[in-house]
Amino acid sequence: MGASPTVTDLPANASGNQLAWWMAGALLLGLVLVIAYPVYGPGRADAPSAVGTGPGAAPAARPAGTPPDLSSMTAREAADPLFERVMRAASADNSTEVVTFLPMAIAAYGLVETLDADGKFHLGLLRLTGQFNAEALEDAEDILSEQPNYLLALALAGDASVALGDSASARGYYTRWLDAYETEVAKQLPEYIGHESMFSEMRAKAEALGRNN
Secondary structure: OOOOOOHHHOOOOOOHHHHHHHHHHHHHHHHHHHHHHHHHOOOOOOOOOOOOOOOOOOOOOOOOOOOOOHHHOOHHHHHHHHHHHHHHHHHOOOHHHHHHHHHHHHHHHHOOOOOOHHHHHHHHHHHHHOOOHHHHHHHHHHHHOOOOOOHHHHHHHHHHHHHOOOHHHHHHHHHHHHHHHHHHHOOOOHHHHHOHHHHHHHHHHHHHHHOOO
16 A cells, blocks of 8 residues: 655645645545555454544444445544544554654644644644644643643643753643642543543653652
């Protein structure tokens, strides 16, 4: 299976209309690879199970051999599978897939008219994965400006600060994470449940950095 186009393949003199059409085509190709391949790929007779249960969860399982109905997807529903694909690839140290799908995923979230806190976290984590560290910190701060104790944003801000070499700010964010944890988790937000697997690593970082004053 050949590599998909990335943002670096777009000519520098492309017009606005050309850019829009290119993005639509690239995202469509990415979605076909992300959603259809697990159904039709080698040795995959069964449809994939959902990842998580929150807004960032993968699409619900389809009967084997049933193609995805891309036309019925909202912009957010199209963006989330790309996010999941990049995160799985990054976790597996699959740099080829990360490089292929990361630009598509970032562009996909850019097409969502209004992102909620979970969507902004997804975008920020994608940017952090791509080493767009300052932008990732801006995404986290955007969330925290409205929800100061939002655990996902505090962890994102802490990680972005570490990547930017600002250990003092990282300690501040992670200290806030520890202070807010019990109260925030008790809220049982869908995105907390959907990203529950991340919390053990977040806590480890928080305890290592947040209390290391």
